[in-house]
Amino acid sequence: MSVRVLLVDDEPLIRAGLRAIVDSEAGLEVVGEAADGAEVPGLVARLRPDVVLMDVRMPAVDGIRATTHLMSTVDEPPKVIVVTTFENDDYVYDALVAGASGFLLKRARPEEIVAAIRTVVAGESLLFPAAIRRLAAQHAPAPAGDGLASAGLTEREREVLRLMAAGLSNVEIAGELYLGVQTVKTHVGNVLAKLGARDRTQAVVRAYDSGFVTPSG
Template identity: 50%
Template sequence: MTAIRLLLVDDDPLVRAGLSFMMGGAADIEIVGEAADGSEVEELVDRVHPDVVLMDIRMPSVDGLTATERLRARGDAGPQIVVLTTFHADEQVLRALRAGAAGFVLKDTPPAEILDAVRRVAAGDPVLSPAVTRQLMEHAAGTATDTRRARARERVAALGDREREVAVAVGQGLANAEIATGLFMSVATVKTHVSRILAKLDLNNRVQIALLAYDAGLLEEDGEGGH
């Protein structure tokens, strides 16, 4: 099995050393580079070609949010990004997820869970648990605007009925197997729908699907017996 190529980005050398020691001990993960600031990320990504970037969200020069936005703005597939943070749900975390980060982990998360998050992101699976997803969505609701909702509704109008159902399930933090069971379809069909949603809405990952579904009010409709 090919090892997951991991890039570590954190301004604290002790944190980087700890992550390197912890992640480097896993047989299926290869640390291909380290950076102390977001300003170094693009050049390193081009040089070492990581599959996943574990990115501190708060750095003194160029923060993880800006570095994430820059990577995603390049338009290529690029690596998956997991942001490191000390807070469960704040505006910076939400902005990083909207910009295309595939998930986030807390700095005090047990090592095994950080490893699991990297593996899941590399495999294209959701990183956020349903509980964390709900917490994020509630935070997003508190910062939502009528303009954002209108834009989100305009975008999800491009989805078919089945795709809307899958988007709602993704917004609930469900994994593909759970969605397949709930919607009476195969896992392969769920993956096809997710891929189509990403392509239609020009999104990077399922976290963005979840945020857009929430912005558009699809999860509220689902709770009221809608799609």
């Protein structure tokens, strides 16, 4: 079964390029396009995409507002990858906080775009962890102490969250902690549930925002 992708960008040339890349890859298909975030709710309801490639800056409804709306109104929202021109775009971290699962640069190579889609669909590793760490350094507050104390994470779950924030996949975490992969998946699921996070990107953003982990380490 193919991964269904919705393209949202106000530039027709960008949409055409993304469509060519996605449709040429086995197991991926573009099911629709939009030129503005205002069109996204209706298209998502009708087309049920698995992933939305969302331009972060659009003239009417931008990618942050569109992402926020999806996450708050759709029972099982698609994964959102925001697309931006600049890696240090102030909008990108806001989009991650709003619920996006990662981001892509518009100059990304075709294989990077395909890999990004597959990464967020699989949900077992973090999309571009080093870049997210840099964004957190610029935007996340630095509160004193452990802001996740009230979440009730066990010590093992805290270890897993730290390794998630470092960008390790479930398989890598299993190797680091000498655990089975299925056990790691269970711990990750518990972390997401206790933090109220939709996916591991949201859990990691929460970890940075709370001061549980810091961009420097």
